[in-house]
Amino acid sequence: MTLANDLATWVAERTDWQKDAVGRFCRNENLSEDAVNEIADHLIAGTYPSVAAITAADVPGTSESGESIRLSAVADVEGVNALITGQRLTFASKGLTIIYGDNASGKSGYARLIRQAVTARIKGDLLGDVFAKSVHDQKAVFEYVVGSTATTWALTQGTSRDLSSVRFYDEECGDAYVTTASEISYRPSALTLLDRLSAACDQVRQALSQRLSDNAALRMELPLLGEGTKAKQFLDQLSATTTREQIDEATTLSPDHDVSLSAKLRELTRLQASDLNAEKTRLAQLAAHWATVKSHSDQLAEAVTNQSFDNVAALAKSAIDLRGAAKIASAKNFDAEPLPGVGSATWRALWDAARRYSTTEAYHEHDFPVTTDDAVCVLCQQPLSPDGSNRLGRFDAFIKDTTSRDADAAERRVIQRRDEIARLQSAPAAVTTALSQLQAGGEDVTASQTWMTEAATVATEIVAWVDGTREERPTTSGVAPGTTIGERRQTLITASANIDSTSFNDSVRALKSEVADLQAAEQFAKAKDNLVKELVRLQARTKIEEARRLTDTTGITRKATALTTAYVTSIVRDQFTHETEQLYLRRVTLAPTKGRRDVTLQHRPRLLGAILDADIDDVLSEGEQTALGLAGFLTEVEFDESKSAVVLDDPVSSLDASRRSRVARRLAELARSRQVVVFTHEATFVNALNKAARDLGVDVAERAILRQGERPELTADKHPWSVKDIPSRINHLEAEIARLKKERGQLDSDEYTRRAQEWGGRLSQAWERVVNLDVVNELVDRGTNEVRPRMFKMLVGITEQDDNDYQSGYAKASEWAPRHDQAPETNFTAPEPDELEAELVRFKEWVRRIKGYKK
Incomplete structure (x- = not known):
């Protein structure tokens, strides 16, 4: 995979705004302030449009077709520097084109125009004629060849992908290939897309940071609440995730808010005016009153439960059933017996005496009565006749039948339970007094009173049901307050027993806290409108912060490091070393920087084997830095597989004659495989280029830019005599x-x-x-x-x-x-x-x- 392919694959996985930004950079467009603000707006709103990813052909330094790009001419120039119109500067399609021009001839004007159209490490502003009385639109037409196809591109058309394959070098670019105050470092040009993307992230992040500042200025004025209050805790936790419902709930006061606040303020006043012993006695009395209430509550609870009602119902049913059975038993008639009074109390006593005699004396081994064939009546001592035996059997059955007696007992129990429940229909005076005392003492008796009232109603319904005046089954009340009352009573007992100066003061503090909570809640309720506005602000801020996270450069840094490691390999370093040695530079190599500045981890030239840590521009002379910049540029050009044109403007400034000759020979070597265009104002360098080209058999095309009176920029196809x-x-x-x-x-x-x-x-x-x-x-x-x-x-x-x-x-x-x-x-x-x-x-x-x- 090539660097361009790798980079394009990575860009395809970035967010749409970053894909769009990289696409613009591939077209050599800059992000204006308006464009940055538009990106920021879209990121905040989450409305950035979908963007197609770039392809490898879009990456600067690669032509759209992958073929070599050669310049043919620059013509129809208007509004650029002081270049005169009507001129046509041509370039040989192969070999070396040497364009000579004296200082102020306009040579640099053409060079800057070309730099604007092609790929250059540093892009300057393309100025018009600063001395002109009127401003003209900048125009120029570039004629070039892609492979074997001739085509044109106008300066007014935006960036040309094809021309981005052409590389440009001048003194400013040379500084960038070495190191400058901004530490622009050596790297393949395609990786500068990541530099620009990181810079774009910084721009967008700065715009978003400004929005955060503007948002902060909209912070609503909110009440100063007491520390530790629930309202203060809610306010401290207010965030974009807070809902309107939560604000509604937090700012809604309870119906008894004012009453509760007033009661607690009174209690606080009382406590602050009280002493330990009085408080101890008061708590004990309150506990006693709760005990009275609990006793009555427990009785009610036991009486009105479903189980209690089921028991009453069972008793009533048993009494009814037994009474029916008694009626059946009493229907039996003993009038036919020889003697009257059978079944009477006296008779029952006689029967019981006969039972005791039979079971203990006469027939202690048999159940009473004994009616076998040889049995003797235990009363008359005469053998039993069949009628006698039958009579004893009937007497025994009667004695054993207790239905009537049981029916009476059952009815008494029903009446007893009914009366017990009836007594609970109204609270005893002691209970009523206890409730009044508790309420006066600041105790919350509402729940207990409500439940006891409901339970008393249920008791009345049970009584009515027992009395037969109600057919519908009574509905039992809710959970009895007995447990809660017991816990409160025990709390009061414990508090009374343990009360001392510390616990008393703690009670005062606790009550103060409750009062503060209620007062803060009241303030909070009044600030509801501002709270809602603050929530809207926080939600807007969160969107800005989420958008700002999309400008993080960490992933860009990692990718830049990975690509640099992958593609600035030992082969590239070897080529760089080869270029530097040809220019008489020793002990210089490419190395990754140890840190990052604003953008990415990069490679740049370093001194090889230096003991002291020093910047390379503090060690190398101006001429050596120029040679180093050229070495970096030539290294990059060497790895351009498209073999597209290379343009250099005065590449040997500050170089001595020996290095100039070597640069001339290196450019002539380069011109063997691609079009090389050199702008220069130095006649000796022209001679060196011509000599090197002749030695290597490279074709040379002469071009010149001459002055015409006071006006520069007249083009010619031959060098002036002075430089031949x-x-x-x-x-x-x-x-x-x-x-x-x-x-x-x-x-x-x-x-x-x-x-x-x-x-x-x-x-x-x-x-x-x-x-x-x-x-x-x-x-x-x-x-x-x-x-x-x-x-x-x-x-x-x-x-x-x-x-x-x-x-x-x-x-x-x-x-x-x-x-x-x-x-x-x-x-x-x-x-x-x-x-x-x-x-x-x-x-x-x-x-x-x-x-x-x-x-």
């Missing part, structure tokens, strides 16, 4: 001779003389330049004053003939040059083209021999 190297000057002189030959017949003597003298002057300058570059500079590098002893051997090769040719050729050219006024007596005649050509041949042959000596 020896081969270029020879070509120029040959072309001019050919034109002179062709036009000789049409030129008057003055025009021909002027052009011939100009040609002679340029040949003279060519002699000077070749001695300067190919002899003197080979022995001593004038940029570094380095003496090159090994090149002394070329002096040995120079012959007397070489010296004669140089003296003669340079003298002849100087004689023709227009630098001196020709004396009238010399009767100067301009040389003919053949004579000029002979001198050029002499020059070319001399140059060839001198170059041969260097080898």
Whole structure:
């Protein structure tokens, strides 16, 4: 997977606003203040629209098609710096295009225009003509080739994905590749998307923080409540999750609020005016009163329960049943017996005496009465006849039948229970007095009184049911208060027994707390409207805070670290080392930073093996930092698989001659595989580029940006004479001779003389330049004053003939040059083209021999 693919996959999993932001950065758009505020609004409202993720082709540094992007021309420029309109700056489709321009020629204007359209580590503002009296819209057309397809892009169209594959370098970018005050560090350009995303998170977070400040200013004025009160606790816990219902509940006063507050205030006043012994006695009396109430309550509870009623019902049913059975038993008639009074009390006594005699004396081994065939009557001592035996059996059955007696007993029990319940229909005077005393003492008797009233009603219904005046089963009352009363009584007993100065004071404090609770509740109720408004504010704040969490950069930092680790590998570091060594930089490598500043963990150049901890820009010279910046840029370019164009603006500022030559050769090497465009104002660097290109067989296209009077930015397809190297000057002189030959017949003597003298002057300058570059500079590098002893051997090769040719050729050219006024007596005649050509041949042959000596 490539860096672009990896990055695109990660972005696809981010939130919509971050996907959108990265998409904008891929199009080289910035987030305006309005855009940041719009993002913040959407995040707060949760309404950010769905956004499609970027693809690998969208990532800067990759063309949409994946093919090489080559610049063809920049034309139709308006409103950019002081560039004049109607110019067309072209670029060779391959090899090296060298664009020369003196200072203030407008070269930088074109460079900045290109920087605006392509990928650059640092993007500056593209200004118009600051001296113009009117402002013009900025326009420009870029002509370029994608693979083999020509296309165009206008500055007014927004960002071009294709042109983002073209990389740009200038001094500012070089600083960024090394380190600056903001610590912009070396990394593949695609990873700068994460830097920009982190910066965008900071911008949006700042906007949201401002909204939080605005929200805080809307905080409602709420009452100052006593510490520890329930209202204060609710207020302290008020948050966005609080509901309106909870506020309604917290601010609603109980129906007896005023009564309760008044009672507690009185009790507090009483306690504060009381003493320990009086309070001890008072509590004991209250406990006694509760005991009286509990006794009556327990009796009622036992009487009016379902079980109690079931028992009464069972007694009544038993009495009724027994009474019916008695009626049946009494229907038996003993009138036919020989003697009257059977069944009477006297008779029952006689029967009982006969039973005792039979079971203890006569027939102690048999149950009474004994009526077997040989039995004897225990009363008359006569054998029993069948009638006698039958009679004794009937007497025994009668005696055993107690139905009537049981019916009487059952009816008495029903009446007894009915009377017991009837007595509970009204509270005894002692109970009524106890309740009054308890109420006067501040005790809550409402629940107990209510229950006892309801229970007394149930008792009345039970009595009516027993009396037969009510058919419907009575409804029992609720849970009896006996347990609660008992607990309160015990609390009072304990409090009375344990009361001392500490517990008394605790009671006072507790009552004060209750009073404070009630008073705070009253304040809270009055502040309900402000509480609701504060809830709305807190809910809005929570949404802002939730939105702010979506700007966290932790995940971005982790991904940047992971991508940096994955793609800035040892291969990249090796390439970086290779680039630095080519530029005479030693002991410099790429290393991850130990911390993070505002954005992400990054890599940047570090000193290798340094003992002291020092910033690299405090150690390296200005020239070394320039070389280091170039090394970083060239490393990044080396790993661009699309082989798209590279544009550099004055890349050798602050470099010595030796490093300039190495940069020239490195750029020529780069131009073997891609289009390389170099803007420069230094003639020596132009010569170095030309030399390196010739050595490597790289095509060179000359372009120039010249001044036109006071106006800069006139483009040309040839370098001016002052920057041409020896081969270029020879070509120029040959072309001019050919034109002179062709036009000789049409030129008057003055025009021909002027052009011939100009040609002679340029040949003279060519002699000077070749001695300067190919002899003197080979022995001593004038940029570094380095003496090159090994090149002394070329002096040995120079012959007397070489010296004669140089003296003669340079003298002849100087004689023709227009630098001196020709004396009238010399009767100067301009040389003919053949004579000029002979001198050029002499020059070319001399140059060839001198170059041969260097080898």
